[in-house]
Each structure stands twice: as structure tokens, then as C-alpha cells.
Amino acid sequence: MTGFFTLLYKELLRFWKVSFQTIVAPMVSPLLYLLIFYHVLEAHVEVYPGVAYPTFLIPGLVMMAAIQNAFANSSSSVIQSKISGNLVFILLSPLTYHEIFIAYILAAIARGLLVGLGVYLVALIFFEMPLQSPFWVLLFVVLGSAILGALGLIAGIWADKFDQLAAFQNFIILPLTFLSGVFYTIHSLPAGWQILSHLNPFFYMIDGFRYGFFGVSDISPYISLSIVAICLVAISYLTIWMLRTGYKLRH
Numbered sequence: 001m002t003g004f005f006t007l008l009y010k011e012l013l014r015f016w017k018v019s020f021q022t023i024v025a026p027m028v029s030p031l032l033y034l035l036i037f038y039h040v041l042e043a044h045v046e047v048y049p050g051v052a053y054p055t056f057l058i059p060g061l062v063m064m065a066a067i068q069n070a071f072a073n074s075s076s077s078v079i080q081s082k083i084s085g086n087l088v089f090i091l092l093s094p095l096t097y098h099e100i101f102i103a104y105i106l107a108a109i110a111r112g113l114l115v116g117l118g119v120y121l122v123a124l125i126f127f128e129m130p131l132q133s134p135f136w137v138l139l140f141v142v143l144g145s146a147i148l149g150a151l152g153l154i155a156g157i158w159a160d161k162f163d164q165l166a167a168f169q170n171f172i173i174l175p176l177t178f179l180s181g182v183f184y185t186i187h188s189l190p191a192g193w194q195i196l197s198h199l200n201p202f203f204y205m206i207d208g209f210r211y212g213f214f215g216v217s218d219i220s221p222y223i224s225l226s227i228v229a230i231c232l233v234a235i236s237y238l239t240i241w242m243l244r245t246g247y248k249l250r251h
Contacts, residue, residue, distance in 0.1 A: 004099040007090065011107030015073055022111060026069050027118045030061040034123060037183055047185050048216050055130075058123045059137075059210040060182035063144060066116030067205065070108040070145035071152040071173055077104065078156025079165050087249065097243040101153070101236070108149025109142055116141055129213065136212030136221060143228050144205035148173070150235045157242050157249060176202045186218050201231045 015022040038054045047056040081087035090100060123129070131137070151173070159165040180202035186194050197203050198219075208224035211217035217224070243249070 003093055003095045004103055007093075007095065007100065007103040008106055011073075011077060011103060012110060014077060015107070015111050022069070022073070023114050023118065026065060026072075026115050027122065030065045030119045031122060033183075034058065034061055041183065047188075048214060051214055051216075052127075054127050056185075056210075056214075057183065058120070058127060058129060059213045060180075060206050062116045062120045062123075063141060063206050063209045064177055064182050065119045066112035066141050067144045067148040067202075068173065068177060069115040070112035071148040071155070071169065073111040074104045074108040074149045074152030075156040075159075075165055075169070076152075077107075078153060079159055079162060082156070082249075083161070091246075091249060097240055100243060101150075101240050104153055105146050105149040105236075108152060109145040112145035112148070113141065130215075131213055132215035133212045137209060138212075139225070140205055140209040140212065140228065143225075143232055144202075144209065147201075147205070147228070147232050147235055150232070150239045153239045154235070154242065157239075157247060160248070176200055179203075180206045181218070182206055201227060204228050 034054065034057055037057060041053065047053055078087070081090070095103075120129075155165055155168040159168060179197065180200050181197065186197045186203070189197065204219075204224035204227045207217045207219060208221045208228065211221040211224070241247075
């Protein structure tokens with residue numbers, strides 16, 4: 001397992017060495033969203049009974065920050081390694097594809113958790129937050145970060161240059177994140193948009209994560225957990241297949 005831990009250490013050190021850029025800076029956007037949307041939408045968005053809008057908003061922003069940075073960590077690492085040419089040293093090592101996959105995913109989860117925790121702690125300075133079930137909170141943030149870490153690997157392997165990676169993030173990741181119920185509960189939407197929201201896997205990550213704070217959610221957390229787990233298995237299978245076949249890696 002020496003090679004696995006070496007790769008994991010390298011991936012952790014990669015973002016930790018520039019922690020101001022990779023951990024502190026990503027905390028700014030969610031906090032600005034909290035400030036702006038709190039004042040703009042508080043009187044217009046209906047949330048759970050007895051839950052103030054800024055309190056409702058914070059879990060969604062924490063989860064959004066966590067999963068977006070999990071994606072950024074794995075995707076940027078792979079594309080940089082491809083462009084610089086040092087990815088060949090990982091591929092030539094005696095590491096299995098599962099070990100490579102797990103090392104990248106664990107590093108992505110670590111960065112996602114650090115950024116999400118930072119957003120949460122800063123928000124606690126200004127707002128009181130309930131925490132009904134830390135287990136559900138931790139479970140969904142880890143699974144969500146793992147899914148986005150795997151998507152980051154897929155994007156990094158597929159992309160040949162940074163603008164292709166940016167297109168993947170801007171046209172797939174960002175729309176799915178913003179339309180997942182971060183800023184609203186889907187029950188406030190028209191019926192047609194509610195149906196579309198249920199087709200968005202990111203919605204189940206956000207809804208299940210929010211359940212851990214308030215003990216209420218738009219749908220059962222067990223349904224959300226099942227869908228998130230299925231998505232993780234499917235995306236992980238695709239990612240490992242890409243690593244095993246050398247898709248856009250060996251040639």
C-alpha cells in the first residue's frame with residue numbers, strides 16, 4: 001500500500017501547499033451568496049415552517065461549496081498532469097486502477113470537507129444553526145464529494161485542454177448545482193419544474209444534507225441516500241473503466 005499512500009499524500013499536499021487559493025478563496029463565493037440572497041429572496045421564498053430563510057440557505061451553500069471544490073480538485077489535478085506530461089509516471093507505477101481512483105477521490109473528499117466546514121463555521125458567527133443529525137450531514141457530504149470527485153476525474157480524463165474542462169464545469173456542474181434546491185425548496189416551484197428537479201441527482205445530495213440539520217426535507221432521506229449511492233456506484237464504475245482502458249490517457 002506504499003504507492004497508494006504516496007499518491008494520496010501527493011494529492012493532499014498538492015492543494016494544501018496553496019491552501020489560501022484552494023480552501024480559503026472558495027469560501028468567499030458561498031458567503032457572498034448568503035449575504036445577497038438572504039436580503040433579496042427572504043420575503044419571496046417559502047421554506048420549511050419555523051425555519052428562517054438564511055438558516056435554510058446555509059446547508060445548501062455548505063454542500064455546494066464542498067461538492068464544487070471536490071470536483072475542482074480531481075479535475076484540475078488530472079488535466080495538469082496530462083498537460084505537463086507527468087501523468088505517465090502514475091500510469092507506469094505498479095498501482096492498480098482502483099488504488100489510483102480511491103487516492104484521487106479521498107483527496108477530493110478532503111478538500112470538499114475542508115471548504116464546506118470553513119463556510120459552515122464562518123456562517124455560525126452570524127446565524128444560529130440547528131444540527132439534528134450529524135450522521136446524515138457527514139454521510140451526504142462525503143457521498144456528494146465522492147461523486148463530484150469521480151466526475152472531476154472523468155472531466156479531467158476527457159478534456160485535452162483547460163477550456164474543455166471549463167466547459168464541462170460551466171455547462172454541466174454549475175447548472176445542476178444551482179438548480180438543485182440550494183436557494184429554494186422545490187415545493188415553491190411550479191409542478192413542471194418540480195418534476196425536472198427530481199431528475200437532478202444533485203437535488204438529492206442537497207436535500208439529504210439539509211435533512212441532517214433540520215430533520216425535515218422535500219423527500220425521504222432514505223430515498224435520497226439510495227439515489228445518491230446508485231449514482232456514486234455508476235459514476236465510479238465509469239471512471240474506473242476509463243482508467244483501466246486508458247481512454248485519452250495512453251494515447
